[in-house]
Amino acid sequence: MAVGNIVLSVSVGGFVVLCLYLYDSLVLKPRRLRSKLQNQGIRGPLPSNSLLGNIPEMNKIKLEVISTTTTPNDNLHGVVLIHHDWPSTLFPHLIQWRAQHGPVFIYAAGSIQFLCITNVEMVKEVSLCTSLNLGRPPYISKDHGPLFGQGIISTSGPIWAHQKKIIAPELYLDKVKGMVKLMVESTTSMIRSWEGKIKGEGGLADIKVDEDLRSLSADIISRACFGSSYLQGEQIFSKLRTLQKMMSMRIIGIPGLRFIPTINNIKIWSLEKQIHAMILDVVKQRIEATDEKDLLRMILEGAKVYGGIDSPSLGITRDKFIVDNCKNIYFAGHETTAITASWTLLLLAAHPAWQTNVRAEVEEICRGGIPDADMLRSMKVLTMVIQETLRLYPPAVFVIRNALQDIQLKDIVVPKGMNIQIPISVLHQDTELWGPDAHQFNPGRFEHGILGACKLPQSYIPFGVGTRICVGQHLAMTELKVMLSLILSKFSFSVSPAYRHSPAFRLVIQPEHGVNLHVERI
Numbered sequence: 001m002a003v004g005n006i007v008l009s010v011s012v013g014g015f016v017v018l019c020l021y022l023y024d025s026l027v028l029k030p031r032r033l034r035s036k037l038q039n040q041g042i043r044g045p046l047p048s049n050s051l052l053g054n055i056p057e058m059n060k061i062k063l064e065v066i067s068t069t070t071t072p073n074d075n076l077h078g079v080v081l082i083h084h085d086w087p088s089t090l091f092p093h094l095i096q097w098r099a100q101h102g103p104v105f106i107y108a109a110g111s112i113q114f115l116c117i118t119n120v121e122m123v124k125e126v127s128l129c130t131s132l133n134l135g136r137p138p139y140i141s142k143d144h145g146p147l148f149g150q151g152i153i154s155t156s157g158p159i160w161a162h163q164k165k166i167i168a169p170e171l172y173l174d175k176v177k178g179m180v181k182l183m184v185e186s187t188t189s190m191i192r193s194w195e196g197k198i199k200g201e202g203g204l205a206d207i208k209v210d211e212d213l214r215s216l217s218a219d220i221i222s223r224a225c226f227g228s229s230y231l232q233g234e235q236i237f238s239k240l241r242t243l244q245k246m247m248s249m250r251i252i253g254i255p256g257l258r259f260i261p262t263i264n265n266i267k268i269w270s271l272e273k274q275i276h277a278m279i280l281d282v283v284k285q286r287i288e289a290t291d292e293k294d295l296l297r298m299i300l301e302g303a304k305v306y307g308g309i310d311s312p313s314l315g316i317t318r319d320k321f322i323v324d325n326c327k328n329i330y331f332a333g334h335e336t337t338a339i340t341a342s343w344t345l346l347l348l349a350a351h352p353a354w355q356t357n358v359r360a361e362v363e364e365i366c367r368g369g370i371p372d373a374d375m376l377r378s379m380k381v382l383t384m385v386i387q388e389t390l391r392l393y394p395p396a397v398f399v400i401r402n403a404l405q406d407i408q409l410k411d412i413v414v415p416k417g418m419n420i421q422i423p424i425s426v427l428h429q430d431t432e433l434w435g436p437d438a439h440q441f442n443p444g445r446f447e448h449g450i451l452g453a454c455k456l457p458q459s460y461i462p463f464g465v466g467t468r469i470c471v472g473q474h475l476a477m478t479e480l481k482v483m484l485s486l487i488l489s490k491f492s493f494s495v496s497p498a499y500r501h502s503p504a505f506r507l508v509i510q511p512e513h514g515v516n517l518h519v520e521r522i
Contacts, residue, residue, distance in 0.1 A: 113419060132156070143253075187487070195490070207517055209519070210342035221329065250264065279326045283296065302321070385443045434455075434459070
């Protein structure tokens with residue numbers, strides 16, 4: 001009887017402790033964070049409740065905007081005019097709250113608290129902060145764990161610094177220059193495929209270019225970083241893309257939601273296990289085949305010394321270190337580049353004068369030959385077009401940081417635990433920063449570089465900001481120039497009637513229905 005009472009007492013005590021912990025995490029801690037910022041004059045919408053935060057208001061605002069807004073594709077004298085002001089329909093709550101509460105405001109997505117910053121001077125402060133105390137929010141490795149795990153995209157502090165030390169040098173510009181030849185080879189293979197389609201369809205083919213560009217980008221990242229081909233890792237890329245779609249359907253910020261065995265979560269867990277096993281199998285084959293130094297080999301070497309940082313309580317093992325960083329590189333290295341290439345071709349198809357200008361530049365520089373690193377550096381017009389594409393359609397939607405300690409930004413002290421959110425697309429289409437044509441495609445604005453394109457260069461951040469700026473930006477820009485220059489030298493494009501302009505948020509901004517173009521041989 002006494003034993004039973006003890007067990008009951010322990011159980012009740014444990015339940016009370018759990019309730020107190022949840023109450024502090026879900027109610028008291030968010031209130032403390034908000035209060036510290038409110039005392040400094042920062043305002044924002046009041047959360048509906050502790051569980052959902054402002055999610056109901058976000059959904060309501062979006063539904064209201066969708067019900068009153070249409071974004072048709074206009075056709076003027078045979079030129080398709082596509083409306084680019086998609087942030088106002090995908091993230092209308094940010095636009096509305098900014099107007100109501102100012103350029104810096106607070107809101108909550110479930111239990112996750114955000115300090116949203118659209119003030120460029122404060123963005124500059126974030127970019128200049130080199131402290132490891134400004135890291136990644138924990139929810140990224142938790143809510144998005146199956147996709148990013150504890151890789152370079154999602155970690156903070158010493159673990160992230162260790163990963164950057166391993167990965168970044170392999171993606172420096174001098175290393176990337178040595179990858180140009182294989183980029184040309186992969187792109188040439190896709191071009192031959194398109195030539196076959198065009199010939200088979202009588203000289204003009206309707207091609208969903210984003211699908212082929214994903215395969216091309218996957219082949220390049222596979223060969224450049226892992227010493228294999230897309231065909232060897234095709235299943236990994238396919239499953240990662242499926243996982244990305246399913247992860248984008250998961251609502252972040254609602255405590256415990258990722259543990260509930262819903263149909264979506266069960267599929268996510270299954271995909272995560274399959275991808276984990278497949279990547280380890282690729283790694284094993286690579287080790288057995290060669291000892292050539294490439295990015296994969298450096299990750300393996302980094303995993304060996306990971307024991308100095310490793311913490312079993314965090315569930316970070318050597319295999320997880322390898323798999324998570326491979327997943328990060330597979331995802332970031334091919335998905336974002338392929339999407340940007342797709343948007344660029346669409347914009348050039350919709351603006352034939354710019355398409356002609358870029359093609360003329362490529363022909364003048366390459367003179368019928370294949371581009372090398374020096375030629376790519378000379379392609380100023382193509383660079384302007386890519387920069388403008390990244391302004392209108394940045395692959396990453398937000399720069400997200402977490403204050404691991406109290407951080408001073410300008411005249412605001414950001415309390416420990418608060419998440420800092422910088423909406424890239426809102427900054428990129430701010431008419432006060434870019435002028436009245438901020439919602440229009442105008443590569444000419446970059447004629448004199450980023451400094452000449454906008455009032456403050458900190459408002460252009462397609463690759464992120466500060467010490468955590470994308471380590472693969474040189475690879476991405478070089479890859480885009482190789483792919484686009486070769487494609488434009490062989491084909492001309494126009495927008496297919498089948499194309500439906502509908503940018504969608506799937507962790508990155510991508511064309512919801514794909515990019516259909518009419519393609520013909522020059």
